[in-house]
Amino acid sequence: MTDVVLDPAAWQDVDAGTEALLDKWLVAPGTRVHAGQPLATVVLVKSTLEVAAPADGTLAAIHVEAGQTFGRGQVLARLEPAG
Amino acid sequence: VNLTAAAGALPTDGDARRAGCAGPSAEGPDDNGDDAAVEQRWNEAALAQPVERAAWRLWTYREAAIVLGRSQRASLGTLAAVSPLPVHTRSAGGGAVLVGPWLIGLSAALPTAHPLAQGGPVASYRWLGEALVHALNDAGVTAAQALAPDAVRGVPAEPALAWACFGGLSPWEAVVDGRKITGLAQVRRRTGVLLVAGVLLEVPPWWQLCAALGRPAHEARLLGARTTAASEHARGDATAALRQALPVRLGAALLTD
Numbered sequence: 001m002t003d004v005v006l007d008p009a010a011w012q013d014v015d016a017g018t019e020a021l022l023d024k025w026l027v028a029p030g031t032r033v034h035a036g037q038p039l040a041t042v043v044l045v046k047s048t049l050e051v052a053a054p055a056d057g058t059l060a061a062i063h064v065e066a067g068q069t070f071g072r073g074q075v076l077a078r079l080e081p082a083g
Numbered sequence: 084v085n086l087t088a089a090a091g092a093l094p095t096d097g098d099a100r101r102a103g104c105a106g107p108s109a110e111g112p113d114d115n116g117d118d119a120a121v122e123q124r125w126n127e128a129a130l131a132q133p134v135e136r137a138a139w140r141l142w143t144y145r146e147a148a149i150v151l152g153r154s155q156r157a158s159l160g161t162l163a164a165v166s167p168l169p170v171h172t173r174s175a176g177g178g179a180v181l182v183g184p185w186l187i188g189l190s191a192a193l194p195t196a197h198p199l200a201q202g203g204p205v206a207s208y209r210w211l212g213e214a215l216v217h218a219l220n221d222a223g224v225t226a227a228q229a230l231a232p233d234a235v236r237g238v239p240a241e242p243a244l245a246w247a248c249f250g251g252l253s254p255w256e257a258v259v260d261g262r263k264i265t266g267l268a269q270v271r272r273r274t275g276v277l278l279v280a281g282v283l284l285e286v287p288p289w290w291q292l293c294a295a296l297g298r299p300a301h302e303a304r305l306l307g308a309r310t311t312a313a314s315e316h317a318r319g320d321a322t323a324a325l326r327q328a329l330p331v332r333l334g335a336a337l338l339t340d
């Protein structure tokens with residue numbers, strides 16, 4: 001399984017206690033995705049950001065639902081690697 | 084449709100290399116004077132395809148309208164449906180903004196590889212926030228300053244105003260004597276980075292925003308106490324001065340990096 005997280009660069013200079021909002025999932029569990037494909041949109045410090053697939057695979061499970069908040073490094077979903 | 088006139092945009096739109104280039108087309112159906120609709124369409128068009136070069140545009144608004152942050156569309160959308168004012172939702176995050184003749188808006192689209200798009204959202208806010216402060220200073224608002232993250236941390240938040248863009252402070256937004264005068268937000272996609280900003284030229288009718296969104300009247304007073312406008316600090320015509328200064332400062336920021 002491969003963890004799906006928000007790019008750590010997005011958290012640069014953001015206060016330690018700040019959380020992001022999972023705005024919307026763009027794909028459903030069971031969907032095949034390719035590396036770099038936007039999987040979700042999140043909002044952090046008034047910025048709308050895409051969460052990209054880290055690898056080719058299938059979205060196996062969502063760990064943070066739309067409307068929930070999450071912290072730095074938190075796993076948002078897991079991918080079943082392709083092949 | 085004369086896009087410039089329809090958008091209420093200033094004749095100073097530009098890109099980093101050639102003044103007068105308006106970037107993506109905002110052309111669409113008759114907007115009936117709703118300049119905010121044209122602005123949002125321009126913003127969407129800006130990131131619909133990969134951004135090849137930096138482009139920016141300033142916006143003025145003939146009529147009042149409300150622009151909600153992306154994550155507000157569910158919570159405020161129902162109220163907005165019965166609002167007497169036009170209501171739009173922007174792609175960027177943040178709180179509700181009351182646009183109108185009292186505000187000047189800005190959109191800046193950058194390629195993902197652009198130096199000013201590197202380092203994450205807060206870094207991108209920095210250069211824009213500082214460019215806006217330079218423009219405010221040029222326009223005679225000499226006490227304007229952009230707040231670094233550490234400084235923002237020291238400003239007590241007002242939870243009751245979390246729904247309003249100008250009710251809170253984020254890194255590199257500008258204040259004058261502790262009162263907010265600029266608001267920032269952005270969108271980062273594979274296709275590019277879009278930064279948006281608003282600068283208060285005159286004191287907005289905050290009651291209009293609160294009334295439209297079903298917020299209590301005292302929150303309008305709170306908004307008034309926590310914000311200020313260029314006209315309260317500059318001598319002479321602050322609006323005209325900012326219209327001159329903003330293109331110079333934005334162009335300089337984009338050209339030097």
